[in-house]
Amino acid sequence: MAAHRCGLSVVCILIFSSLAHPSSCDTLEKANDNTATKRRISEVNTDGSVAGEDMNERQWQSTDVEVNRSDGTKNGETFAPAKDQFQEELVIRPLHSGDIYASFQFRTLWDTDFLQEGQKKVSHYRLFPKSLGQVLSKFSVQELHISFTQGFWRTMQWGQPFIPSPPGAELWVWFHDTVSDVDGNWKELTNVLSGIFCASLNFIDMTNTVQPSASFKPLGLGNATDHRFLRYATLPREIVCTENLTPWKKLLPCGSKAGLAVLMKSEKLFHSSFHSQAVHIRPICQDEQCTSKAWELRQTLNVVFDHYTSGQGKKEWSLFKMFSRTLTEACPLASSSKVYVDITDNPEGELFELSPATPLLSQAVVLGDRRTYSVYDLTRAETFGQLRSFNLLLRWKGDSGDMLRPLLHAERYVAGFGLQTGEIHTVIYNNHPYRAFPVLLMDSVPWYLQLYIHTLTVTSKSRDNKPSYIHYQPAKDRHRPHLLEMLIQLPPHSMTEVTVQFERALLKWTEYTPDPNHGFYVGSSVVSALVPSMVAMSTNFTQDQPLFSSFVPVKEESSYFVRVYTEPLLVNLPTPDFSMPYNVICLTCTVVAVGYGSFYNLLTRTFQVDEPSPPLAKRLANFIRRIRGVPLLA
Amino acid sequence: TLGPHLLLWTCPRGRYAALAIAAVVIVVGIPLWWKTTETYRAWLPFSEISELDSLQLQLSVDIEVVFSRGTLTPEQQKKFPLSHVNEKEHQVDVSIPELLTSPSTEADLSLHMLSESSCGSVVVYVIPETAALLPEDVKVYVGQRRTALLRSPPFKSSWSLKEVLSNLDVEVEQVVSTMSFSHQDIVAALSDRVRMAKVTKESMADSMRAIKSSPGYEITFSLLNPDPRSHSLHWDIEGAVQSCIQPLLNKLAPIANFSVDSQILYYAVLGVNPRFDNSVSAYTLSADSLSHVINPVEARLGSNAASSNPVLNFLLYVPDSHHSPLFIRDHSKREVPSNAFHSPRWGGIMVYNVNEMYGPEAERPVDININMAKVMGVFLAQLRLMLGVQHTHPPTGFVLQSPGSAGLADWELDRLLWSRSVENIATASTTITSLAQLLDQIGNIVINDNIAQQVSSAVTSLQSAVAELEAGNLAFALQYSREAILASERAFFDPSLLHLLYFPDDQKFAIYIPLFLPMCVPIVLSLLKIVSEAKKRRADKQAKSD
DSSP states (O other): OOOOOOOOEEEEOOOOOOSOOOOOSOOSSOSOOOOOOOOOOOOOOOOOOOTTSOTTTOOOEEOOOOOOOOOOOOTTOOOOOOOOEEEEEEEEEEOTTSOEEEEEEEEEEEOOOTTSSSOOSOEEOSSSOHHHHHHHHHTTEEEEEEEEEESOOOHHHHOOOSSOOOSEEEEEEEEOTTOSOHHHHHHHHHHHHHHHTTSOGGGOOGGGEEOOSSSOOOSSSSOOOOGGGEEEEEETTOOOOHHHHHHHHHTSTTTTTSGGGGGOOHHHHTSSSEEEEEEEEEEEESSTTOOSEEEEEEEEEEEEEOHHHHTTTOOOEEHHHHHSOOBOOOOTTOSEEEEEEEOTTOTTSSSEEEESOOSOEEEEEETTEEEEEEEEETTSGGGGTTTTOBOOEEEEOSOOOOOOOOSEEEEEEEEOOSSSEEEEEEEEEEOOSSOOEEEEEEEEEOTTEEEEEEEEEEEETTEEOOOSEEEEEOOBTTTBOEEEEEEEEEOTTEEEEEEEEEEEOOOOTTTSOSSGGGOEEEOOOEEEEEEEOSSOOOOSOOTTSOGGGSSSOOOOTTEEEEEEEOOOEEEOOOOOOTTHHHHHHHHHHHHHHHHHHHHHHHHHOOOOOOOOOOOHHHHHHHHHHHHHTOOOOO | OOOHHHHGGGSHHHHHHHHHHHHHIIIIIHHHHHHHHOOOBOOOOHHHHHHHHTOEEEEOOOEEEEEOTTSSOHHHHHTOSOSHHHHHHHHHHHHHHHHHHOTTHHHHHHHHHHSOOOTTOEEEEEEOTTOSSSOTTOOEEEOSSSEEEEEOOOOOTTOOHHHHHHHHHHHHHHHHHHHTOOHHHHHHHTTTTSOOSSOOHHHHHHHHHSOOOOSEEEEEEEEEESOTTTEEEEOOHHHHIIIIIHHHHHHTTTTOEEEEEEEEEESOOOSSOOEEETTTTEEEEEGGGGGGTSHHHHHHHOOOTTOOSOEEEEEEEOOOGGGOSEEEEOTTSOBOTTOEEEETTTEEEEEOOOGGGSOSSOOSSEEEEOOHHHHHHHHHHHHHHHTTOOOOOOOTTEEEOOOGGGSSOHHHHHHHHHHHHHHHHHHHHHHHHHHHHHHHHOTTOOBOHHHHHHHHHHHHHHHHHHHHHHHTOHHHHHHHHHHHHHHHHHHHTOGGGGTTTTOOHHHHHHHHHHHHHHHHHHHHHHHHHHHHHHHHHHHHHHHHHO
16 A cells, blocks of 8 residues: 555644533443452553663563462363364275375364354364364355365276365365355355465356256265255366465374374375375264264375386385385374275285284275275384384285276267367266166366257167256356256166267457467266165264275165266367457558548549640650750640 | 649648548547547545545543532532532532542442443542542542542632633643543554654554554464473363453454454474573573564464454463473563563464473373463453553552453543544545545546445545544544445455556557557648648738738
């Protein structure tokens, strides 16, 4: 602000009115202020100034307070039972392609009566990060899921991830049903989150936000069904890097100072073929009876290291090799801190060897498969051995066997040629040998690809497959994207192809991105399904379930919930020559100037009939006569 | 033979046509171009804004002087124009016997009950010189509310009331400058606008320490635990805020909205390694190094994501077991008894040593309950400093009643309201005048209607705030000044002001030249020719006539 200084004269006139008269100013406090409670906190006698020193140098001042020196602190007083809880966990799964999948999960429980109406102005945070808590209460968020992913999860090579995420940034939020202006809250929320996570979430606006009717149901408490309170948006172009990881780590109570988060060195984490970090916040039950509720904050970080290809075909790995750190302690605030290594393929130790070995084994049913894990409990001192450092090492002995093919898998591409029309193909595979199951396909396509919904075809096994439910919301130019949701029955062991044609729209010249010839991204399709399980899923709720198997609530034993994201699309749009406006201006001006010039000439100049010039013979004769000095001919 | 172009000016028709085209271009073309390319600029009250620039503030305080029985002679009383004053006198008299026994808060309270003074006003009770209500050496007693007891100097019974009052002038003025505002307060509040030339260092320190006026403040209490392995700390911040901070904030509610929150930060370390002092076998932080202490912590404090109000941070630092106990030393190398320090407009830090609680055989982590009364006493004092509840230095012979459970006396609140109103008015008028100046200087800026509306509402609020100050209505003045600040800030930071700001002139000319050059050159040339021909003709005529 340009400080504008000016001479200013203060005229203080103190009017001494010697007479009592009732004043018109309203009193700000009640007159009958009862001072019966004369409990003084402490005799505070403040004098903050030290005389005779230069102000500019002394910015920090000691606070001189006469404190009540009676020291009432004693151990063993009644502590307020804070039920906040923090758990951390790392799962390492050697993949069949030779890559290593490492998945961190951190869970913070915030014990607070958030569902109570009439919010208090005071909010207190212990383990839960204050920044997120304030966001939750300010925007009346019921559930919030945000993920940042660099790279694409290759389902066919790697199997299913514990918590899937699409490339780029994804954000979906359920608002409380008391919110009146959901769009306004959403806009502000994206801006605030973009500040918290250092990401360009502020580019989320109405043109890339949809309200899916069936695909995204709340994962926590509260069976909200009104999708007016749901907002979903993806930014497939978002690049994820260190600046997003640092604020994410800051949300952990131990930061990256202790516990598993010590391993998160960004130069190693981003030197990988897949990196995904996410934050999921939802209300959950504290116990089985659901007598008390709590906010759950789950922070997950999934990395796939490609040591096989970058490490000269060697499949050995160790914590130090992957993260260039070893573990020395658990986070002291964590109630549980564990490292799991998937050894399902190695029941007798013939394939690989883990060192240090652990007697602790754990079985969990994850994604329809019974897996066996070696467990290392970091809260116990013996895990760290004599060196007081824990470096897990895996040595391969033989070749790995076959991977269980994922039962559900999807991919997508753009077909067609030229810059006018095209066709989006989405292919969904059901690899189950004998069971058919329905899937929900959700597609959100930007408005500049104008879908021809009448060309929508769904074929499986070269036969028409009629979706049992279609929710289609057409786009409005520059206002909202297309939203297409379909419930499709997938026949057993089949490939289902969904195609729809589109026409590319011409954008206004300011609507193009700075690099328009790169193309425009279209976010991933989302395939959500309850896939029939090979083994019985456990539906009972236990507190000591590993975190990776307890994210999605299991409702029935025979199936499990899977969400598969397809590749994002990159579509070229017809791109104009961007110097065109100036060329047009120049051309029009030239045309106008030429027209004006002739018009001006016509108006201002007079044309006279000139005398016809004498014939050539006469001119010649006159020329000769001039030379001879004879009078000229008339 | 003559070519057509040479024939041009011999014929008057061509001349007239050229003149007509020039006229059409000037009369129609240029205004049309001007109108279609001009930026929209709504009307702003520039004259009123320039009046604000030389702001004349007039602050007036309602002062009620009540004479108790025995201070005035009956003749003087008779000259009183209003009768109900006498009634009040009487009531004061009635209550005095009680006061004699307990000259403390009850006296103040009963006095307050007598006359319900409005905010910003001051009631001065003049008691006889010989009254035993006040101790011998006390001249003036300032209560918790807006009342003061003044020991009257001896009056001559022959004086008229006017003379009596003028005799009291000096004392009353002292009382007012203690209870309402002094010249220094006002200058400090205006420090943004006026050069600090004659301001004393102390009042400058006060004005620098207090956080700037704002519609709301976020107060954050953070417990820093750098060593969660050795001690697990428990603080009952909820109860402490409720009992210590909330009464003060409730009292301050007319000034701003306050929101309080707290957090615990683990592994948060100070930026300076404390030095071990063998003489006291403790670690010490010197005052010089305090400024480096905060930097690493501040990154973790986080700003409030949900609002843009200024944040006041109060940190309670429990040193890790290897650097404990930790004491702060001031510039004269003495230990600070409160073990706390504060930074102007930022907040404060208190170091809380827990080394005595470890015990020899204690199992780590040790559960430690923090004594919140001790901590909150320090934080409350720091908060009062930050909020600008200035510590006044009363003149000799003044006794100030301590503020009590609310943490703030009514007249202290009034002091704050006075200086805040003046500060708000100064800030808002600075904002508005600099905005007007900016808009005046840069013609490219679009001024939309909503900005014009904000500016004029800010100007009207400012004018009414000044008028209310003049009338002595402090509450209204503060309210109007807050409205003025809000409106002026909204106008100043409106993003629509930036839309065309960066449209440079050379680009404009690059676009206009292809059109303007071919159009203007013939017109200008023909006009020149017409002029030169007319000159020549006149010269010819003159030659002929000669």
